[in-house]
């Protein structure tokens with residue numbers, strides 16, 4: 160039997176939507192220190208491991224995996 164493993168949390172696959180308000184919440188909760196929001200818009204600046212902590216911590220729900 161063939162099993163297809165779906166991995167919704169792919170490394171480096173963070174999707175930053177347009178609703179970022181630069182609150183820094185995701186930056187603080189990223190264990191990889193992979194996010195930066197110093198210019199008011201969050202950017203992926205490091206290696207994302209797909210943990211999803213930033214998605215859960217974003218108050219505007221603009222981050223998706």
Ligand code: SF4
Nearest residue numbers: 189207208210211213
């Ligand atoms: S999914 Fe995890 S490692 Fe990736 S940017 Fe978000 S908090 Fe950081």
Ligand code: SF4
Nearest residue numbers: 179180182183185217
């Ligand atoms: S938590 Fe959400 S709104 Fe706040 S800086 Fe990160 S992406 Fe932007």
